[in-house]
Amino acid sequence: MRHRTVLVAARILLAVASASPLAVAQKAYDPGVTDTEIKVGNFMPYTGRFSEYGATGRAEAAYFRMVNDQGGVNGRKIDFISVDSGSEPAKALDLAQQLVEQDGVLLTVGIWGTPANMAIRAYLNEKKVPQLFVAATDSAFDDPGRFPWTMGFQPTRRTEGLVYAQYILRTKPAAKIGILSARGDAEQWVEGIRQGLGDKAASMIAKEATFSYSDAASLAAGIVELKNSGADVFLNLAVGGFATRAIRQAYDMNWHPLQFIPNASLSVAAFLEPAGLEKAAGVITNARSKGWLKPQSRSDPDVRAFLDWMKKYNPDASLRDANYVYGYEVAQTMVEVLKKCGDNLTRANAMKQAASLDLQLGMLSPGIRITTSPTDYQPIKDLFLIQFNGHEWVPLGPTTRR
Numbered sequence: 001m002r003h004r005t006v007l008v009a010a011r012i013l014l015a016v017a018s019a020s021p022l023a024v025a026q027k028a029y030d031p032g033v034t035d036t037e038i039k040v041g042n043f044m045p046y047t048g049r050f051s052e053y054g055a056t057g058r059a060e061a062a063y064f065r066m067v068n069d070q071g072g073v074n075g076r077k078i079d080f081i082s083v084d085s086g087s088e089p090a091k092a093l094d095l096a097q098q099l100v101e102q103d104g105v106l107l108t109v110g111i112w113g114t115p116a117n118m119a120i121r122a123y124l125n126e127k128k129v130p131q132l133f134v135a136a137t138d139s140a141f142d143d144p145g146r147f148p149w150t151m152g153f154q155p156t157r158r159t160e161g162l163v164y165a166q167y168i169l170r171t172k173p174a175a176k177i178g179i180l181s182a183r184g185d186a187e188q189w190v191e192g193i194r195q196g197l198g199d200k201a202a203s204m205i206a207k208e209a210t211f212s213y214s215d216a217a218s219l220a221a222g223i224v225e226l227k228n229s230g231a232d233v234f235l236n237l238a239v240g241g242f243a244t245r246a247i248r249q250a251y252d253m254n255w256h257p258l259q260f261i262p263n264a265s266l267s268v269a270a271f272l273e274p275a276g277l278e279k280a281a282g283v284i285t286n287a288r289s290k291g292w293l294k295p296q297s298r299s300d301p302d303v304r305a306f307l308d309w310m311k312k313y314n315p316d317a318s319l320r321d322a323n324y325v326y327g328y329e330v331a332q333t334m335v336e337v338l339k340k341c342g343d344n345l346t347r348a349n350a351m352k353q354a355a356s357l358d359l360q361l362g363m364l365s366p367g368i369r370i371t372t373s374p375t376d377y378q379p380i381k382d383l384f385l386i387q388f389n390g391h392e393w394v395p396l397g398p399t400t401r402r
Contacts, residue, residue, distance in 0.1 A: 026343060032106030033345040038338060039079045040064070041105030043095045044112050048087025049213065050240050052270040053112050055317065056135060057082045059327025060110055062313035063335075073338045076345075081105060089115035096120040100129055107132055107350050110153075110330045114138045114185070117150075125149045130351045132337070133330050133379070137264070139188060142378040144355070149347075151354055151377040153330060154263070158192035159383070160286055161235075164260050165196025167284070167385060167396075168204075168233055172258065176206040178231030180222050180246060183210045186237045189262075193235065206231045213242060220249055227255040234259040236283075244275040251279035259283045263383070269318035272388060281390035286383040289325050289363050293392055302362025329361055333370055333379065367399055 032039035044057030064078040072078065081103050085091050092115070099105045107130035111117055114136040121140075124131040125147050133153040134141050137160070141152035168175050179190060190208070194201045207229035209222035219242060226234060227250070234257040236246045243265035250259070263286050265271050272280040290303055297303045306328060310319060317324055338345075340353040357379060359370040370379045385396040 028344045028346050028349070030106055030346045030348075031104045033076070036076055037079050038073065038076050038345065039081060039103065039105040040334065041096075041099035041103060041108040042080065042082040042110055043085045043092070043099070043116075044082060044110075045087035046084040048085075050087040050113070052240050052267070053135070053323060054084075055267075055270065055321055055323035056110065056112060056327040056330070058317070059314065059324040060331040060334075063309070063328055063331035066309060066313055067335055073335060074342060078335075078338075085112075085116060089113065089119055092116040092119040093123060096123055100124075100127055105129075106345065107347060109133050109334045110135055110327070112136070114140075117141065121147055121150050128347055130347055130354065132350075132354055133333060135326070135330070137188075137262075139378075142376070144375060144377045149351060151351075151372070152379070153333075154288070154380045155286070155383050156192075156378065157186070157188040157262075158195070159381075160262060161189040161192025161194075162196040163192075163286060163383065163385065164235065164284075165193045168258075169197060169200065172233060173200075175204055175233045175258075176229070176231045177204050177233045177235060178206055178226030178229055178257070179208045179235045179237065180219075180226060181208070181210055181235075181237040182239070182242075183212055185213075186210075189235075189237050211238070211242075216245070219245055223249050223253065223255070227253060232257045236261050238262075239264050240271065241274070244271045247272070247275040247280050247283065251276070256282075261285050263287065266386075266393070267320070267322040268388075268392070269321035270323060273320070277390050280388050283388045284385060284396065285388075285393075287386045287393065288365060288368050288380055288383050289322075289329070290365050291393070292325070292363070293319060306363055325363055329363055332361055333357070333359065365399065 042057060044054050045051055046054035061080050061082055064080045068077045083095055109132045112135040117134045117136045128149055131150040137154055137157045139156040139158055141150055197204055207226050209225040211218040211222045223246060236243055236259055238246045243261050261283055266285045291297050292303050292306060336359055337353045341349050355372050355374050357370050357372045368382045372379050382399050384399045386393040387396050
C-alpha cells in the first residue's frame with residue numbers, strides 16, 4: 001500500500017514537471033508585456049486649447065489604477081503611459097513613435113481627436129500596433145479593410161448629424177437652419193444633416209458659416225452671419241471650449257434659436273457652466289450613458305459603482321464632467337479586451353479580441369451595447385437625444401440606431 005502511494009505521487013510529480021514547459025510555451029507576448037505588466041500607450045491634450053478633454057485621460061488612468069489595486073488583469077498590472085500632446089496634432093506622430101519605439105507599449109487606447117488619430121493611423125497600421133477606441137467620431141476609424149489596426153468607439157459625426165436633422169424635420173418642419181462648423185473638420189456632420197433633411201435640405205438650410213480653431217474672431221463673425229440669415233435653428237458644431245464661446249456669444253447678441261451641439265461638448269462642468277447655465281438652457285445634444293447626478297439614479301448598482309470610483313480615485317473632479325464617464329467606459333472596454341486575451345498578449349490577438357466584442361457596460365443606457373466584428377469597427381452605434389434644462393440634461397426620446 002505504501003509502495004503504491006509513493007508510485008502515484010511520483011507519477012503526479014512527473015506529470016506536473018512535464019506540463020510546466022508546455023504551460024510556459026502557451027504564453028505569447030509581444031513588446032510591452034511580461035508576466036507582471038502590460039504597457040498601454042496614450043496621449044491627450046492635457047494642456048492647450050482643448051485641455052478640458054485631458055479629463056478623459058485622467059479618468060482612464062484612474063480606472064487602470066483601480067484595476068491594478070484589485071490585482072490587475074490576469075495577474076498583470078497595467079502600466080498606462082499617457083503623455084501630453086499640448087493640443088497640437090503636429091506632435092502626434094512623434095508621440096506615437098515615442099510610445100511604440102521608446103516606451104515599448106503593446107498598444108494604444110483612447111487617443112483624443114480626429115487630426116491626431118489621422119496623423120498616426122498609417123504609422124500604427126504599418127507597425128501593426130493596435131490603435132484602439134480612438135476618441136474621435138470620424139467614420140474613417142471604422143475601416144477594417146484598409147486600416148485593420150485602428151478602431152473607433154462612439155457613434156460617428158454622420159450619425160449625429162442625421163439624428164439632429166430627423167429631429168428638426170419632426171418637430172420644426174418649417175425651420176430655417178444655420179450651421180456653424182470648423183473649416184475642414186465638419187464635412188461628415190454636414191453630410192449627415194443633409195442626408196437627414198433629404199430633399200428639404202436646400203430650402204431649410206439658410207446659411208452655413210465656418211471658423212478656425214486658431215482664430216477666435218472668426219467664430220464670432222460666423223455667429224453674426226447665421227443670426228443675420230434669419231435662422232431659428234442653430235447647429236453649433238464647434239467642439240469643447242469653442243462650443244462654450246458659441247453658446248455664450250449667441251445668447252449675448254440676443255439670438256435664441258433652438259441649438260444643437262456635438263456629444264463631445266456636452267460636459268456640464270467643462271463646457272456649459274463656463275458658458276453660463278442660463279445661456280445653455282434649451283441646448284440639445286446626444287448621449288449613450290445613464291444619468292448619474294439625480295439621487296434616484298443611485299439605486300442602480302452600476303451607477304453606484306461609478307460614483308464610488310469617482311469618490312475614491314477622482315476626489316477632486318467634478319461629478320458634472322461627463323468626460324470622466326467617457327474615460328471610464330473606454331478603460332473598462334480596454335480591460336475586457338485584455339482579459340479576453342488571457343496569456344496570448346500579442347498585438348494580433350488584442351486586435352482579434354477587440355473585433356469580437358459583445359458587452360453591456362454598466363454606465364451605458366439599457367439596450368446600448370458594445371458590439372464589434374471583423375467587419376464592424378464602430379463599437380457603439382446607438383444614441384438618444386437629450387436637452388439641457390438649465391440645470392441638467394433630460395432625455396428627449398427613445399434610443400436611435402445607426
